Amino acid sequence: MERRTILKGGAALGLAAGLAPRTLLAADPVKVGFMLVGPKNDTGWSQHHYDAAMKAKEKLGDGVELMVQESVAEGADAERVMSQMALGGAKLIFATSFGYMDSVQNVAAKFPKVMFEHATGYKTAPNASAYNARFYEGRAVCGYIAGKMTKTNKIGYIGSFPIPEVVQGINSSFVNARKANPKVEIAVVMISTWFDPAKEADATKALLDQGCDVVLAHTDSTAPLAALKAAGKFGFGQSSDMAEFAPAPRLSSIIDNWAPYYEERIKAVIDGTWKSQNVWYGIKEGMVGIGEISDAVPADVKAEAEKIRDGIAGGTVHAFQGPLNKQDGSVWLKDGELPDDGTLAGMNFFVEGITTKMPS
Amino acid sequence: MDLSHMNAGVLVASLMVASVPILLAALGELVVEKSGVLNLGVEGMMIVGAVTGFIAAFHSGSAVLGFVGGAAGGAALSMIFALLTQFLMANQVATGLALTLFGQGLASLLGQSYVGQKPPLTGKLPFGPLADLPFVGPVLFGHDWVVYFSVLAVGAISWFLTRSRGGLVLRAVGENHDAAHSLGYKVRLVRVAAIGFGGAMAGLGGAYLSLVRVPQWTEGMTAGAGWIALAIVVFASWRPWRVLMGAWLFGGISVLQLNMQAAGSAIPVQYLSMSPYLITILVLVIMSSGRSRASLGAPASLGQNFHAAR
Numbered sequence: 001m002e003r004r005t006i007l008k009g010g011a012a013l014g015l016a017a018g019l020a021p022r023t024l025l026a027a028d029p030v031k032v033g034f035m036l037v038g039p040k041n042d043t044g045w046s047q048h049h050y051d052a053a054m055k056a057k058e059k060l061g062d063g064v065e066l067m068v069q070e071s072v073a074e075g076a077d078a079e080r081v082m083s084q085m086a087l088g089g090a091k092l093i094f095a096t097s098f099g100y101m102d103s104v105q106n107v108a109a110k111f112p113k114v115m116f117e118h119a120t121g122y123k124t125a126p127n128a129s130a131y132n133a134r135f136y137e138g139r140a141v142c143g144y145i146a147g148k149m150t151k152t153n154k155i156g157y158i159g160s161f162p163i164p165e166v167v168q169g170i171n172s173s174f175v176n177a178r179k180a181n182p183k184v185e186i187a188v189v190m191i192s193t194w195f196d197p198a199k200e201a202d203a204t205k206a207l208l209d210q211g212c213d214v215v216l217a218h219t220d221s222t223a224p225l226a227a228l229k230a231a232g233k234f235g236f237g238q239s240s241d242m243a244e245f246a247p248a249p250r251l252s253s254i255i256d257n258w259a260p261y262y263e264e265r266i267k268a269v270i271d272g273t274w275k276s277q278n279v280w281y282g283i284k285e286g287m288v289g290i291g292e293i294s295d296a297v298p299a300d301v302k303a304e305a306e307k308i309r310d311g312i313a314g315g316t317v318h319a320f321q322g323p324l325n326k327q328d329g330s331v332w333l334k335d336g337e338l339p340d341d342g343t344l345a346g347m348n349f350f351v352e353g354i355t356t357k358m359p360s
Numbered sequence: 361m362d363l364s365h366m367n368a369g370v371l372v373a374s375l376m377v378a379s380v381p382i383l384l385a386a387l388g389e390l391v392v393e394k395s396g397v398l399n400l401g402v403e404g405m406m407i408v409g410a411v412t413g414f415i416a417a418f419h420s421g422s423a424v425l426g427f428v429g430g431a432a433g434g435a436a437l438s439m440i441f442a443l444l445t446q447f448l449m450a451n452q453v454a455t456g457l458a459l460t461l462f463g464q465g466l467a468s469l470l471g472q473s474y475v476g477q478k479p480p481l482t483g484k485l486p487f488g489p490l491a492d493l494p495f496v497g498p499v500l501f502g503h504d505w506v507v508y509f510s511v512l513a514v515g516a517i518s519w520f521l522t523r524s525r526g527g528l529v530l531r532a533v534g535e536n537h538d539a540a541h542s543l544g545y546k547v548r549l550v551r552v553a554a555i556g557f558g559g560a561m562a563g564l565g566g567a568y569l570s571l572v573r574v575p576q577w578t579e580g581m582t583a584g585a586g587w588i589a590l591a592i593v594v595f596a597s598w599r600p601w602r603v604l605m606g607a608w609l610f611g612g613i614s615v616l617q618l619n620m621q622a623a624g625s626a627i628p629v630q631y632l633s634m635s636p637y638l639i640t641i642l643v644l645v646i647m648s649s650g651r652s653r654a655s656l657g658a659p660a661s662l663g664q665n666f667h668a669a670r
Contacts, residue, residue, distance in 0.1 A: 039468065039579035041475050071580065156622065189621040192633060196583040197574045199614070202378055206618035209370050221581075222476070223574045230481070230575070244476050355624045 029065040030092070030270055032057075033085035035078065036070040037097035038195040044220035044239040045194065045256070046070065049096040049119070051240075052258035059263050063270060074099030082107040086114045092269045094262070095119065097194070098163055104128055115274050117265055119258075120165055122345055124278050131261060134282030135165060136172035136344070137312050138254035139216070140319035141290050141305050142236045143173030145251055146214040147180030148301040149234055156207030156215040158200060158224060159190045162359045164347045166190075169218050171351045172319045176308070178353060180301075187212055188356040197223035204228060204235075214251075225249055234296070241291040252305070253291030261287060280341060283313045320344075325352035369495040371619055373502050377573065379611025381406070381565035381582075383510050385589035386596070386603045387517055388561025393593060394521060395554035396534035396661035400456025401441055402562050403586025404463020409434035409563025410570040411471040414479055414577040417567075423482040427506065427567050434563020435556045437463055442555040446548050449665050460586070468579045475577060482506070482572050506568055511604070513561075518600040530554060534659035537666040547666050562586065595643055597657035609639065 034053045038046035050068065057064050067090055072081050078100045085093050086107065092115045095104045101121035108116045108128040116128040124130050146155045155177055159166040174186045187210055189203045200219050204227040207215050214234045217224040222242055228235040228249035237245070237253025261281070268274040281287035290309050293302045311317025322333030327350040333339060350358055385402050392399050409430035416429025441459050444450040484491070485508070487501035521527040532540045533550045541547050569585070570577050588610055596602030617632035 041472065041579055043476055043578065187622045187624065189618055190629060191618070195580065197578045197581045198569055198583060198585070201574045202374070202615055203618045205374060206615065206622045209367065209374070209619060210622040221578050222576060223578065226574060226576050356621070359628060359630070
């Protein structure tokens with residue numbers, strides 16, 4: 001018998017033994033693993049997941065024990081960390097970056113008794129859920145404000161990788177900026193990392209050099225806002241509110257609100273009602289929040305942006321609504337048509353009007 | 361390719377700024393390696409410099425004091441390396457790697473309460489109307505003092521290593537520490553001084569990141585700049601002016617590819633992103649295909665510990 005099999009068996013036994021009497025022994029906490037792609041205090045993406053985990057734990061009390069591992073590289077490292085957590089007795093593991101997707105699938109197959117939750121992916125398994133937020137709904141609001149606020153008619157967008165989540169954000173920002181200002185153009189820079197403050201600052205400066213005066217960032221640090229502040233231009237908070245940069249350069253923000261979901265899922269494990277699912281929540285469900293629109297934004301623009309926000313929540317306004325063409329001029333959505341979730345989740349094209357080519 | 365939107369002056373100016381951290385760190389490491397010591401802890405010393413510089417600037421309200429603090433922080437960390445490798449004879453490669461890991465942890469501990477704070481600003485030096493000249497203005501007269509300092513440092517170190525007595529002693533120690541010892545030079549002292557200098561320069565580079573380029577403290581903010589600095593020293597075959605070229609090449613391409621994207625260039629960015637590394641490999645292949653190790657320019661005693669009793 002190989003050592004791994006013994007370990008696995010041991011872990012499974014341990015879990016089974018730990019699970020059965022839980023209802024009787026309240027003192028035995030449920031171990032929940034959180035794997036973060038950046039440092040837990042990056043003031044953006046990872047910090048928000050971490051804070052949400054802490055909030056969920058606070059709500060659920062002593063019945064939960066957290067195992068947090070920060071700055072885990074996507075790839076082989078992620079599998080090692082998750083296996084370690086599973087062997088260490090974790091009952092539920094949250095993997096909070098898109099790039100962990102295949103690692104989650106691999107580890108989930110090895111530990112069928114451990115439940116997995118993967119953020120922003122689309123692959124599921126009987127013991128692995130996927131959860132994602134409709135960030136592009138938030139981008140619609142920010143894009144609209146950006147379109148109104150730009151004086152050079154040029155907005156910038158810092159992306160990480162050309163994955164569907166980022167492409168949705170770019171398209172949504174642009175489509176809604178055009179609604180606010182038909183002359184607006186967008187410049188896109190991909191920096192091939194989620195977190196590198198120096199590179200994010202450089203990308204911001206490159207966009208400013210190209211004449212952009214409002215920059216939306218889809219990366220994890222506050223470096224773009226710091227650079228925008230120095231230049232006296234505008235931007236938005238990303239992942240967390242980044243209110244320390246309000247009222248300018250931070251005009252508003254897209255807030256990832258994971259805490260209610262984490263609480264719900266951990267509770268489901270405690271109650272034994274956890275089932276694999278694939279959810280995609282937006283402004284309506286509260287997973288995407290829009291930060292307070294600052295006073296640097298004129299009152300009428302603010303009111304209009306809030307109307308879009310509430311309209312999206314109520315289902316009367318949509319980030320994408322036909323007529324919309326793809327970049328090559330072919331029809332994507334006919335007049336009044338709405339995209340289905342499948343197309344959105346796999347979005348790999350820019351809409352008409354964006355001049356940047358999709359990296360292949 | 362449409363480069364008409366790109367302003368060459370602004371581009372060159374921003375590549376000079378972008379390469380300052382790696383240039384400073386690489387210059388420090390060059391001196392360390394010339395003395396025969398291989399310190400792989402550049403990344404760790406940089407990030408400690410970034411946080412101590414930030415803390416010093418934040419509390420004193422002076423950016424200049426911040427840079428002093430950054431240099432002091434980097435130098436202090438390097439003294440741990442000096443103690444371990446020069447007095448306790450620890451393996452330099454292992455100690456250097458450990459120093460990086462330790463530095464990263466220490467920096468995030470020190471920086472915990474400084475996340476989200478803003479440092480005092482480092483302004484551009486006032487050159488008056490000169491700064492408005494086309495091309496020359498932004499390239500030569502549009503920078504903060506650290507940029508000029510980093511270029512001056514290249515000249516000063518080049519002079520020191522080739523023209524001064526101290527530099528010759530340092531190189532002698534790096535080439536053959538036994539011979540230098542038998543001539544009566546204090547090998548350990550020279551090396552400890554070089555290590556301290558290297559730490560201070562790496563700390564300065566880190567402080568430039570947290571005080572000027574980003575400017576704020578964020579955990580993990582060096583993001584591999586220290587490793588690039590190490591690569592540049594080899595790329596430059598241990599010559600100061602080539603370090604400057606290498607730093608501008610690395611810094612330049614990273615800025616260029618961002619600017620080209622922003623300008624809507626059709627060249628896939630992946631090719632640009634990997635080009636500095638490709639060039640490094642090419643240079644290494646060409647240089648090492650030469651006659652001997654000497655053509656590469658590596659100090660002969662690099663990475664070897666010295667013990668007087670041997």
